[in-house]
Amino acid sequence: MADLILFWHRRDLRTEDSVGLYNARLRTPKVVGVFCFDPNILGRDDIAPVRVYYLRECLADLQQQYQRVGSELLIVWADPTEAIPRLAQALNAASVYWHWDVEPYSQQRDKRVIQALDQRGIAHQQFWDQLLHAPAEIVTQTGQPYTVFTPFWKNWSQQVKAKPYPPLQDCMGLTADERQIAQEAGAIPLPTLEQLGFSWSGTLDYPIGTAGAKRLLAEFGRSAIYAYQEQRNFPAVAGTSRLSAALKLGVIGIRTVWQFTQDCLQNFPGNESVITWQQELAWREFYQHGMYHFPHLETHSYRSKFDAFPWENNEKYFQAWCAGETGYPIVDAAMRQLNQTGWMHNRCRMIVASFLTKDLLIDWRWGERYFMQKLIDGDLSANNGGWQWSASVGMDPRPLRIFNPNTQAAKFDPDAEYIYTWIPELRPVEVAQVLSNQITSLERRSLGYPEPIVDHAKQQHLFKRKYQALGGNAER
Numbered sequence: 273m274a275d276l277i278l279f280w281h282r283r284d285l286r287t288e289d290s291v292g293l294y295n296a297r298l299r300t301p302k303v304v305g306v307f308c309f310d311p312n313i314l315g316r317d318d319i320a321p322v323r324v325y326y327l328r329e330c331l332a333d334l335q336q337q338y339q340r341v342g343s344e345l346l347i348v349w350a351d352p353t354e355a356i357p358r359l360a361q362a363l364n365a366a367s368v369y370w371h372w373d374v375e376p377y378s379q380q381r382d383k384r385v386i387q388a389l390d391q392r393g394i395a396h397q398q399f400w401d402q403l404l405h406a407p408a409e410i411v412t413q414t415g416q417p418y419t420v421f422t423p424f425w426k427n428w429s430q431q432v433k434a435k436p437y438p439p440l441q442d443c444m445g446l447t448a449d450e451r452q453i454a455q456e457a458g459a460i461p462l463p464t465l466e467q468l469g470f471s472w473s474g475t476l477d478y479p480i481g482t483a484g485a486k487r488l489l490a491e492f493g494r495s496a497i498y499a500y501q502e503q504r505n506f507p508a509v510a511g512t513s514r515l516s517a518a519l520k521l522g523v524i525g526i527r528t529v530w531q532f533t534q535d536c537l538q539n540f541p542g543n544e545s546v547i548t549w550q551q552e553l554a555w556r557e558f559y560q561h562g563m564y565h566f567p568h569l570e571t572h573s574y575r576s577k578f579d580a581f582p583w584e585n586n587e588k589y590f591q592a593w594c595a596g597e598t599g600y601p602i603v604d605a606a607m608r609q610l611n612q613t614g615w616m617h618n619r620c621r622m623i624v625a626s627f628l629t630k631d632l633l634i635d636w637r638w639g640e641r642y643f644m645q646k647l648i649d650g651d652l653s654a655n656n657g658g659w660q661w662s663a664s665v666g667m668d669p670r671p672l673r674i675f676n677p678n679t680q681a682a683k684f685d686p687d688a689e690y691i692y693t694w695i696p697e698l699r700p701v702e703v704a705q706v707l708s709n710q711i712t713s714l715e716r717r718s719l720g721y722p723e724p725i726v727d728h729a730k731q732q733h734l735f736k737r738k739y740q741a742l743g744g745n746a747e748r
């Protein structure tokens with residue numbers, strides 16, 4: 273009988289270009305997957321229903337991927353520190369394989385799973401998979417983690433990157449007896465979204481599974497990637513890849529994505545747009561390395577003096593921001609896009625994050641949590657990094673940016689197309705008026721659109737004063 277390797281999937285929902293699955297298959301044809309719905313994660317207050325929906329659909333896709341190669345994906349729903357060792361023991365697995373993660377919770381959980389497996393005498397092996405370079409590979413000359421992006425990028429981009437791994441194939445699944453044993457040890461059919469305690473009634477404008485993610489990449493490669501540098505800042509234009517949710521859950525392998533950029537560069541050597549897009553992939557790794565090296569980032573500012581920032585945390589303002597009712601069209605359009613679709617354009621993420629922290633003087637952690645409650649691609653490292661950057665409290669050399677929402681709208685949504693899409697009640701108002709936000713009180717009342725809740729000019733002075741009082745450099 274072939275040895276059984278149980279492969280524990282977490283944020284790697286695919287069977288191709290997977291370091292761990294490739295290594296497992298080298299050792300045995302009997303590679304069986306398992307995914308664990310973790311009540312510690314599902315019970316948190318920052319879980320977006322749309323993200324769970326996407327996760328569940330991608331798991332259904334992963335089950336099919338396993339079936340196609342002759343094996344299967346088991347599902348359990350219990351604390352993984354008990355469920356994974358119990359299942360491995362019941363199935364007499366020769367080993368349990370999985371991929372490392374950077375998040376503090378995952379690292380603690382994995383330590384406990386390792387302990388439990390060791391206690392039962394079950395072997396285990398881990399690999400880095402979700403990053404092109406593991407955190408220990410990219411350090412300064414003195415062996416320290418980078419805290420500034422540009423030198424990180426210089427080092428990271430010069431390192432040789434692995435090629436995509438061959439897909440899993442020619443596997444064996446469980447016998448009927450083993451399947452019975454797995455059920456007794458907790459394996460269940462894939463629960464519905466409702467059974468998991470969530471509901472999502474929106475329409476998901478996002479392709480499911482690995483084939484869907486590869487389709488997104490191919491579409492992006494047809495033309496948008498070559499115009500990325502100019503187009504990526506315009507929220508009304510489909511100028512970015514929209515791969516973030518697929519990358520977050522590892523529905524597509526990062527080496528596959530990198531190889532795609534290399535192929536694009538072969539077609540157009542030195543193309544700056546392609547290189548700019550590669551930089552975005554590096555930002556993703558920069559923030560993940562940051563979370564790995566500095567786990568306190570999860571709850572604290574990187575620049576610790578700003579933990580004492582006197583945020584005003586006005587609950588009414590916060591509710592207006594969440595609902596897209598601040599009276600600033602570009603901010604409201606973006607928040608409505610987020611609320612209705614579970615996604616928001618990067619330029620708009622920066623605008624609304626600046627507005628929440630610097631105009632409304634609300635703690636960046638409130639915004640960070642709200643994003644996690646809504647985003648399909650919600651990811652601790654990228655979201656936390658984006659929020660700390662926007663609040664000027666994070667790992668970044670330039671100290672202070674305050675976005676003027678009207679200037680941003682004029683520059684990046686010059687025809688107000690994005691604003692009109694998400695705030696249709698403003699359609700009767702002329703573009704110039706919408707962009708400068710010079711809409712009269714009478715018009716606002718008749719259209720049902722709110723007055724600006726704060727005055728940007730005043731608020732930014734207030735923010736600067738508080739920032740300087742804590743030793744922040746308010747010069748821009």
Ligand SMILES: Cc1cc2nc3c(=O)[nH]c(=O)nc-3n(C[C@H](O)[C@H](O)[C@H](O)COP(=O)(O)OP(=O)(O)OC[C@H]3O[C@@H](n4cnc5c(N)ncnc54)[C@H](O)[C@@H]3O)c2cc1C
Binds near residue numbers: 617618625
């Ligand atoms: C306040 C704030 C919160 C954010 N929260 C998240 C989040 O929860 N999850 C998330 O994936 N991204 C987050 N981002 C980063 C960025 O906005 C999204 O990755 C991007 O908008 C996703 O669209 P795309 O896939 O079309 O990106 P593209 O422009 O096509 O970029 C390609 C990929 O690079 C990565 N990437 C791009 N920009 C960044 C960045 N600034 N930081 C880290 N990775 C990046 C993503 O994986 C993205 O899919 C946040 C940014 C800000 C300012």
